[in-house]
Amino acid sequence: MQHEPNKEMQEDQLLEQTSEQGMEPVEHEEAVAAESLEAQVAALEAKVAELQSALLYTRAEGENIRRRAQEDVAAAHKYSVGKFATELLVVKDCLEMALKDNSSIENIKMGVEMTLRNLTGAFEKFQVKDIDPQVGDKLDPNRHQAMNAVESEQEPNTVVSVMQKGYVLAERVLRPAMVVVAKAKE
Numbered sequence: 039m040q041h042e043p044n045k046e047m048q049e050d051q052l053l054e055q056t057s058e059q060g061m062e063p064v065e066h067e068e069a070v071a072a073e074s075l076e077a078q079v080a081a082l083e084a085k086v087a088e089l090q091s092a093l094l095y096t097r098a099e100g101e102n103i104r105r106r107a108q109e110d111v112a113a114a115h116k117y118s119v120g121k122f123a124t125e126l127l128v129v130k131d132c133l134e135m136a137l138k139d140n141s142s143i144e145n146i147k148m149g150v151e152m153t154l155r156n157l158t159g160a161f162e163k164f165q166v167k168d169i170d171p172q173v174g175d176k177l178d179p180n181r182h183q184a185m186n187a188v189e190s191e192q193e194p195n196t197v198v199s200v201m202q203k204g205y206v207l208a209e210r211v212l213r214p215a216m217v218v219v220a221k222a223k224e
Contacts, residue, residue: 125160129153161205169204169215171197181206183214190220 136149161167169181177184177195181204190198197217204215 122160122164125163126157129157129160132156165208166212167206169206169211169213171200171215171217173197173199177217177219181211181214182217184219185216186218187221188218189223191223192220194220194222196220 132149132153136146171182175197185201188198198220199218201216205212
């Protein structure tokens with residue numbers, strides 16, 4: 039530890055005073071060391087108090103961030119289907135109109151076609167796409183569900199017919215397509 043010039047002068051003056059008062063230089067050194075240690079202890083205690091305060095602030099800030107994130111996730115879950123539901127309201131309106139005006143088969147057919155167009159538009163808007171395998175396509179267990187296997191001239195494990203289309207939402211399977219697959223003839 040380096041001594042500052044003023045501190046050295048103060049120590050020299052104290053040394054002179056102690057020798058005038060009849061104190062031993064060793065006692066003087068102990069007194070200076072004790073004062074130095076007390077100053078260091080006080081500085082360290084102040085630093086500890088400062089760090090404890092900073093820790094408490096950081097913990098509180100972290101807790102606030104965690105709480106806000108939980109609230110955001112809860113709101114996202116609660117209202118996540120809001121936009122999709124709004125698009126489906128048009129589809130419901132079309133179905134209700136088709137059922138109200140049942141004066142002719144043509145009007146009902148037109149209402150159902152309009153409903154299908156609106157539903158298809160809503161699906162496209164929200165990235166819901168068909169899984170519609172074609173006859174002869176290889177069975178994909180990630181996108182198809184084999185409901186039955188029949189003997190066929192086709193290569194084994196290929197689609198013979200589609201019982202029900204499947205759907206994906208942004209590349210995630212909502213429902214696999216239900217298919218009948220070919221098996222080798224016995």
